[in-house]
Amino acid sequence: MNFQLSEEQQMLADSAKRFVRDNHDVEKHRQNKKLMPLDEATWGQFAELGWLAVPFAEEHGGLGMGPLETMVLLQELGEGLIMAPYIATVVLGGGFLRHGSEAQQAETIPSLLEGGLQLAFAAEEYERVFTLENTAMKGEVQGGDVVLNGTKACVLNGDHADQLIVLARTAGQPGDKDGLSLFLVDANAEGVERTPHRTVDGRQGAEIRFSNVKVAEAARIGELNQAYDIAKSVLLEGLLALSAECTGSLTVLLNDTVEYSKTRKQFGLPIGKFQALQFRMADMFIAMEQTKSLLMAATMKLVEGHDDAAKAVHAMKAQLGRAGRKIGQEAIQIHGGMGMTDELNVGHFVKRLSAVDGVFGNADVHLMEIARSA
Amino acid sequence: MDLRVPEQEKAFREEVRTFLEESLTPEIREAGKMVTSVFAPVKEAMAWQKILNDKGWAAPHWPKEHGGTGWSVTQRAIFAEELVRAETPPLVPMGLHMCGPCLIGCGTEEQQKEYLPKILNGEHFWCQGYSEPGSGSDLASLKTFAEKDGDDYIINGTKIWTTYAHYAKKMFALVRTNKDGKPQQGITFLLLDMDLPGISIEPIVGLDEVTEQCQVFFDNVRVPQSNRVGAENDGWTVAKYLLTFERGGQEYAPGLNVQLEKIRLMAEKQQTVHGPMSKDPVWQHKFASVEADVLALEFTEMRIKSALSSGKDPGALSSMTKILGTELLQKVTELRIETLGAQAAIWQPQALVPGNEQPVIGPEYAVTAMPHYLNSRACSIYGGSNEVQRGIIAKAVLGL
Numbered sequence: 034m035n036f037q038l039s040e041e042q043q044m045l046a047d048s049a050k051r052f053v054r055d056n057h058d059v060e061k062h063r064q065n066k067k068l069m070p071l072d073e074a075t076w077g078q079f080a081e082l083g084w085l086a087v088p089f090a091e092e093h094g095g096l097g098m099g100p101l102e103t104m105v106l107l108q109e110l111g112e113g114l115i116m117a118p119y120i121a122t123v124v125l126g127g128g129f130l131r132h133g134s135e136a137q138q139a140e141t142i143p144s145l146l147e148g149g150l151q152l153a154f155a156a157e158e159y160e161r162v163f164t165l166e167n168t169a170m171k172g173e174v175q176g177g178d179v180v181l182n183g184t185k186a187c188v189l190n191g192d193h194a195d196q197l198i199v200l201a202r203t204a205g206q207p208g209d210k211d212g213l214s215l216f217l218v219d220a221n222a223e224g225v226e227r228t229p230h231r232t233v234d235g236r237q238g239a240e241i242r243f244s245n246v247k248v249a250e251a252a253r254i255g256e257l258n259q260a261y262d263i264a265k266s267v268l269l270e271g272l273l274a275l276s277a278e279c280t281g282s283l284t285v286l287l288n289d290t291v292e293y294s295k296t297r298k299q300f301g302l303p304i305g306k307f308q309a310l311q312f313r314m315a316d317m318f319i320a321m322e323q324t325k326s327l328l329m330a331a332t333m334k335l336v337e338g339h340d341d342a343a344k345a346v347h348a349m350k351a352q353l354g355r356a357g358r359k360i361g362q363e364a365i366q367i368h369g370g371m372g373m374t375d376e377l378n379v380g381h382f383v384k385r386l387s388a389v390d391g392v393f394g395n396a397d398v399h400l401m402e403i404a405r406s407a
Numbered sequence: 408m409d410l411r412v413p414e415q416e417k418a419f420r421e422e423v424r425t426f427l428e429e430s431l432t433p434e435i436r437e438a439g440k441m442v443t444s445v446f447a448p449v450k451e452a453m454a455w456q457k458i459l460n461d462k463g464w465a466a467p468h469w470p471k472e473h474g475g476t477g478w479s480v481t482q483r484a485i486f487a488e489e490l491v492r493a494e495t496p497p498l499v500p501m502g503l504h505m506c507g508p509c510l511i512g513c514g515t516e517e518q519q520k521e522y523l524p525k526i527l528n529g530e531h532f533w534c535q536g537y538s539e540p541g542s543g544s545d546l547a548s549l550k551t552f553a554e555k556d557g558d559d560y561i562i563n564g565t566k567i568w569t570t571y572a573h574y575a576k577k578m579f580a581l582v583r584t585n586k587d588g589k590p591q592q593g594i595t596f597l598l599l600d601m602d603l604p605g606i607s608i609e610p611i612v613g614l615d616e617v618t619e620q621c622q623v624f625f626d627n628v629r630v631p632q633s634n635r636v637g638a639e640n641d642g643w644t645v646a647k648y649l650l651t652f653e654r655g656g657q658e659y660a661p662g663l664n665v666q667l668e669k670i671r672l673m674a675e676k677q678q679t680v681h682g683p684m685s686k687d688p689v690w691q692h693k694f695a696s697v698e699a700d701v702l703a704l705e706f707t708e709m710r711i712k713s714a715l716s717s718g719k720d721p722g723a724l725s726s727m728t729k730i731l732g733t734e735l736l737q738k739v740t741e742l743r744i745e746t747l748g749a750q751a752a753i754w755q756p757q758a759l760v761p762g763n764e765q766p767v768i769g770p771e772y773a774v775t776a777m778p779h780y781l782n783s784r785a786c787s788i789y790g791g792s793n794e795v796q797r798g799i800i801a802k803a804v805l806g807l
Contacts, residue, residue, distance in 0.1 A: 066616060157749050159769055162679045169678075186769060187749040208680035230768045231754040233777050238753065240768055299545040309794060358741070365784045369543050369792065370568045370620070373785045375612040380781075384614065387744070387777065388752040395748055397689055 036329065041098075042105045048082055049106050053113030062114065062381045068229055068237055071151065071193045075117050080148030084119070088127050088270075093142045100270055104277040104332045111281025114381055116236055118151065121190035124274040126152025128267035129198045129215065133254050137217055141196065153194035153220075154271070155185035155241055156264075156393070163394045164402070165200065165264050166210045170243070172201035174257070177250045179203060179214065181224075181243040189392065191239030192229035194220045199243070203258050210261040215254040222246055234388040235381070269346045272393060273332055276353045279389050280328050282382045283321045283356060286364040289378055290314060293368055310367060317363050320356040327352050347402040354396030357386035419482055423489040430458050431495065438761040439494040443779040445786070446619055447496030448761050449574050453529045456498050465527050466503050473511055473519065474527050480716045488661040499571065502526035502533040505649060506579045509596065512648040513637040522577075522598070534601070536566040536580030536623060537646075543568075544795050546581075547590040547643065551625060553582040553597065555632070560584075560597065562605075562628040568789065572608050572621035575601050585640050596642035598634045605629070613785075615778040616756050659732025660705035666739045667698060673772055674746050684746065693745075697738055704731045723803040726796040733786035733793065740780040751776045 038046060056075070079085055087102050089095020096102075103124060110119070122145065129152075130141055144150040161167050170183035181201055188197070197218045205212030218225065224246040227239045255263045291314055294305030304310055331345035339345075361383035365372035372379045390396060431439075435458075438451030446452075459465040467483045469475030478486065490497075507526045510519055525531040542549040551564025562582060572578070578599050585593030601608075605628035611620040637645040671694065674685035684690050708728055711721045744751040750773045757765045758774050767774055787793040801807045 063612075159750060160676050160678060162677055162684060163748060164680060167678070167680045187752060207678070228768055232752045233754045233781075234752070298541070299543065299548075309797075362737075362784065365614075366787060366792075369788050370538070370785075373613055373620075373788065375614065375616065380614040384781070387780070391744065391747070391749045391752045393749075395745055397693075397745060398748075401689060 038105060042102055045087075045102055046105045046109055049084075049109030052078070052082070053109060053115065057113030057115065059376070059378055059381060062116075062235055063375055068192075068231055072117065073148075075115070076148050079117055079119065080146065085123055085148060086146050088123065088131075089142060089146065090131070093138060094146050095142075100273055100332050100336050103270070103274050104328065107274050107277040108281040108328075111278035112285050114282065114285075114378075114385060118153075118190035118193060118236075120271060120274045120278070121154065121194070122150070122152045125154040125267060125271040126194075126196075126198060128270050129154070129217075129254055129263070132263045132267070133217065134251070136251065137254070141217075151190060151193045151195050153188050153190040153197050153239075154267075155188045155191065155197045155199045156268075157185065157187045159184060159186045161207070162398060164398060165213065165261060165268065167207050168200050168202050168213055169207045170199075170201050172203040172214055172216070172248070174203055175247075179216065179248045179253070179257075181216070181218070181246040181248060183243055185241045185243075187232070187392070188239050188241050189232070189236070191220075191241055192227055192237055196220060197225075197241065198254065200260070200264055205258075212258050213260045213264065214257050215260040215264060216248045217252050217254055218246065218248060232388050234385040236388075265343070268393065269335060269343060272346050272350045273328070273335065275389050275392065276324075276328050276331070276349045279353055279357060279386055280321075280324050282385055283324060283360050285378060286360050286382050287314070287317050287321050290317065290364045290367050293371075297369075304367070313363055313367070317360045320359050324349075324352050324356045341406075344403055344406045347399040347406065350394065351396040351399040351403065353386075354390035354399070357390055358396075361386050416481060416485060420485050420489065423486055424493075426462065426464075427489060427493045427495070430462070431455075431493065432458075434761060435496060436494070439496040441759045441761065441775060442494075442496055443615065443759060443775045444617070444619065444782045445497060446499065446570060449499065449532075449571065451761055452496045452499050453532070455496055456503075456529050459498070460527050460529070465498070466507065468504075469507060469511060469523075473507075473523050480712050484658060484712055487658055491661040491665055494665065499532070501535050501570065501575075501579075502529075502531060505535055506533045506577075506598075508649050509579065509636060509645050513596070513645045518598070518636065531577050532571070532575050533577045533579060534569050534572045534575035534621075534623075536569055536578045536582075538568045539565060540567050540622075544792050547594070549581055549583060549590075549594065551580070551582050552586075553584050553595060553630070555584075556629075558633075559629045559631055560595075560635075562597075562599075562625040562630060565622060565624045567611075567620075567622045569621045569623050570619055572601070572623050573610050573618070577601060578623070579636075581642050581646060584642075591643040593640050594642040594646075595639050596636040596645040597630055598636060599628070599630045603628050603630070614781045617778075617782070657728075657732065658708050659728065659736065660701055660708050663701045663704070663732075663735055663739055666736075666743070667694070667701060669772070670694070670739070670743050670746055673743070673770075676770070677746060677748075690746070693742060697735065697742055700731075700735055700738070704728070704735060707731065723799050726791075726799040726803075729790065730787075730793050730796050730800075733783075736786055737780075737783050740776070740783045743776045744780050747773050747776050751780075 086095045087098045091097040172179040172181050197220050199216045199218050203214040224244040226242040229239045232238050295303050297304050327349040331349040334342040334345045364379050435451050435455045438448050467476040467478050471477040539549050553560035553562045580597050581594050584595040605626040607624045609622045610618040675683050677684040714721050750769050753769050758767050
């Protein structure tokens with residue numbers, strides 16, 4: 034057992050720390066009152082720093098790293114609330130491309146590594162509680178092609194994406210793990226209509242409607258009707274990445290709250306001297322440490338292929354939802370009125386955590402997944 | 408002990424319902440449905456107040472001679488419940504529920520004649536100048552200073568969390584007139600015009616991107632001493648009079664029940680792999696837990712009303728209902744975003760603006776969920792934070 038970062042991982046962490054120090058400020062977030070175009074400059078820096086190459090194999094021009102390195106990188110970036118769509122394009126998008134055909138990989142990975150390609154995973158649907166097997170959007174098999182009809186909701190990075198990875202039901206009923214298929218679809222293909230929207234955390238997503246979008250066999254990722262396992266393994270990596278980023282955010286919320294309680298005086302004392310608040314900040318700290326522990330447990334189990342890896346990832350996402358709620362709410366309450374404003378860090382981190390809990394299944398969904406995986 | 412409802416109360420409820428049915432305009436209804444805060448959009452709230460005032464129902468809690476209705480405690484509660492059930496926009500409280508009662512209790516006859524009718528008809532829009540950057544929970548430590556100069560006071564300092572100051576014509580404020588002795592004893596209650604030279608207003612953008620709050624700065628602002636309510640250095644008594652005026656405080660349960668019903672309907676629409684979420688035991692358990700708490704609160708509030716009706720003083724119990732009501736409201740808004748999942752993350756505040764023609768993205772019922780969740784975090788902070796309220800119970804009820 035060894036919980037120390039390797040030299041390479043430490044370098045990655047250090048470069049992300051420097052990036053956050055040089056690039057993060059609340060002011061930038063406060064500008065995000067409207068739909069923003071992709072921040073090309075930041076994305077270009079990500080490419081230059083080699084971060085886009087982290088999870089790709091060396092033969093594809095990648096760094097041959099995996100979820101551990103993604104965790105190290107995103108935890109640091111999470112402390113700076115960096116808005117770049119890294120998880121959508123590199124972790125989820127890149128994850129699916131690893132399962133793609135050679136032709137698909139040749140067409141996408143080089144450009145992704147250079148920073149010239151954006152991806153999005155179109156999975157969620159309106160009025161359907163998210164789990165992969167609950168997917169209802171139809172793909173009708175017509176000879177070698179599949180015709181997509183229906184709507185995908187809250188697609189993160191959906192409007193910036195050049196290519197969409199679409200999860201569709203090509204057989205069976207919602208609830209069946211069989212009958213799911215994945216497709217790499219040009220986001221500007223005929224019949225694809227995107228309605229961009231902001232998300233509560235100042236990022237952007239899109240509603241994407243598919244009207245008779247014909248997809249050739251060559252655009253499929255994995256086998257027809259048998260995409261569940263691929264989707265699940267990539268999703269688990271995506272959940273870990275979200276959790277890593279948000280664990281960084283929890284750290285900032287706790288630190289900012291503790292600092293504030295030392296300087297804010299009421300009734301002649303710094304409010305941090307009141308035991309009622311001390312106990313609550315101690316509980317925030319405990320919740321944060323438990324989240325870090327689960328993040329490490331889930332990531333190492335997944336990398337090493339343990340039987341209970343999926344269970345640990347579900348536990349992680351559930352913990353993130355619950356700890357995020359608790360730490361976020363306490364951070365606002367202890368900051369008082371100031372915590373309710375757009376001016377401080379606090380609100381922006383709380384909104385990020387509130388968005389992430391809802392994405393790809395909230396704490397309740399993942400607790401149920403733990404129960405089912407036992 | 409029984410729960411039977413007398414016939415005349417049923418008839419009164421019918422009368423209120425009929426009135427609401429007939430007098431609510433589509434614009435006001437729409438604004439009421441989109442409310443995500445205790446503060447409704449100003450234009451629609453004031454339009455609604457005008458309709459109520461024309462009927463004589465804008466301030467049922469005021470004494471009849473000042474424009475109240477003369478209703479019993481129960482009638483007032485029925486009226487409040489029906490307003491909530493019809494999802495009317497809440498009336499802006501600073502005039503009707505804060506400044507008005509202080510004037511009724513402590514103002515001169517002249518002040519009452521001058522201000523009360525204009526509070527009722529909405530001509531004077533009031534804001535409350537209490538909190539300061541350094542004085543929140545510890546309000547009595549406030550520092551904004553009013554120095555005597557001839558017949559005037561000259562005010563210097565700043566107030567913060569001043570709701571809707573940017574719309575207000577008037578402010579009622581607590582200012583310091585004496586720096587010696589106990590902090591509560593050197594405070595004076597003043598009325599002032601918001602367009603006086605030396606006043607500047609800086610709006611504060613909230614988490615929900617709405618500008619409800621402001622910071623107000625005073626730079627040598629001259630106010631006549633005749634604008635004082637109560638005696639000099641006795642403003643704390645005037646401010647505290649409000650607590651005795653609306654004993655028992657606001658009722659939360661009726662509004663919470665409306666929200667719960669909406670969440671139940673949303674859950675019927677969300678499909679899990681086993682059918683609608685409303686049939687999912689995990690969701691049912693969570694929902695039931697909040698429902699049981701709201702039922703308990705409903706009866707806690709009824710016990711307080713019953714005590715009031717028989718002339719008893721419920722005392723510090725209003726601290727209890729403030730804690731329960733606000734924390735259950737927060738719980739309810741949380742339950743709603745948890746019922747909606749990722750759909751609640753879609754951010755479209757423009758869809759909440761009355762009269763907008765923006766097409767809604769995603770289910771329409773999801774639009775208010777996240778803004779309301781975020782805004783309601785303020786409920787346990789304002790009006791005496793819930794920490795302060797717990798302190799009151801510990802001290803005044805438990806004798807600790």
